[in-house]
Amino acid sequence: MLLLSGLLVLAATAQASVLTLHTPRVTTYNSAGEGIRTENLKLTEKPLHPMIEEGSTKGVQPLQTFLRFYDPETNEEGIQPLRVTPAGKSKFELNMAKPPLSIPPTTTSPLQVTLIIGSESHSPLKIELFDMTLPESQPAPQHPDEASFHLLPEIVHTFRSPQKVPPRPVSALFAGVALAPWAVLIALASLWSQVFPGVPHLFSLSILPFIASLGAFEVLLVWYWVELKLGDVLLYGGILGVATLFTGNTALASIGARRVGKTK
Template sequence: MHLSTLLLPLAAAAAVHASALTVQNARVTVSSDATQLLTEQLSLDGTLPSLSLGPTDTLKLTFQVAEKDGGKGVQPHQTFLRFESGGEEGVQPVRVTAGGKAKFELNMAKPPSSLPPTTTEPVKVQLLLGSFKHSPSKFDLFELTVPASAPPAQHPDEASFHPLPPIEHTFRPEQKVPPKFVSAVFSALVVAPWVVLLGLWSTLQYRVPHLFSPHILPFTSSLAAFEALLLWYWVDLKLGQVLLYGAILGVVTAVTGKQALGAAGDWRLGKR
């Protein structure tokens, strides 16, 4: 096997190692009301320091991004601070100069929106670096204890979005149907006048030859139409429709009734 083929993986590994990024001169300062409370040089290889901030304290972080071997300052394409606490996380972009220097301030009086909701559990702070020419890097900076987040203020319309109790419908009890015997009795009473009328017609049609006269039959038919209208109303029609159709039938009944009375008077006087 050719020697260059054997050295190719080693050369690639060396190039990747040479293109790694590191952080130099990382320092954190805590102050309150223009009074410096703490300043500490960060060592990225040892145990993470634990810092604490009060409600009005300000944390200032400064560092420089450089190549791991050459020590030359580098401006990464992406630089972020990652805050993680209790399963919640937030990412804050950090501006880095062309020489690799960066500065970030965390004012607890006005915390950034990237800081996740906090409890008594410390917030782990990491630095994330991304570059097209260098390998991505991640550094654990420190653990930060901050005051617990206050509950969010209640929105005026919050109650409108709460689940409402289920709507319970109260249905009317089923309509009670009268006994069949009572229904049959009243049906017979309704039909009885027509039975009597037909019976009278069958006995008087030979004595009174004018019952089926064109002057009498329209009036009788209008009366039958009224009965049919009431039956239709009971089955399907509404009250407004019954009043409309009844008014039309009323006019027809009045006209045919007047004509029938006139014809009956003429027959009695012998004019017809």
């Protein structure tokens, strides 16, 4: 087990109000807790103005202090807040037995460790401390249901091709065939009126309800083709069938009565 600690002392110049670090160092410990190496850090970013002379250094407690761990290979980063005492001292311990959540997933490339300090009365400070090499992260264990949450292939729906419409002359021809029985009925009714003048004509009050019921059947078939379902057609057809039976019986009775009166 490795234990990495750092002692950071913050100082400020009285004239320029620029934050800087005073004697930062890193100590590496072994699994027994014994320090095996201590190294003083050399700052890569120098303050804008000279530091305070030794003996007049006064610690400053900044408003915010963070350590940034950045992996340039994967662009992963982690931010670790640091606690700074009123005297300006801060200490961070890294125990690889229980690494903090701020450490990003590691690879074979080292992490760049940067110190970020912010204060209300001083200019902010960002200093690259060192590069740190950690053991490579192990892949996360696979959950038994992980395969169920993977991205599935996109569902591509092929819509049915548009319905083919026959040419207008063909449609007009079959429409004429469908209406031909009505033309035959009207022609026969006119001929019947001429042959038997006393027989009620097609549009008389006793015949017209029967003709209307036949026309209602034609409308029902068109309605079924456009919108209705088979059950609706059977229901409405049954009602129209009773009405057609009644009106047809009335029409035949009227014609029979006129025939009998004509014979007498």
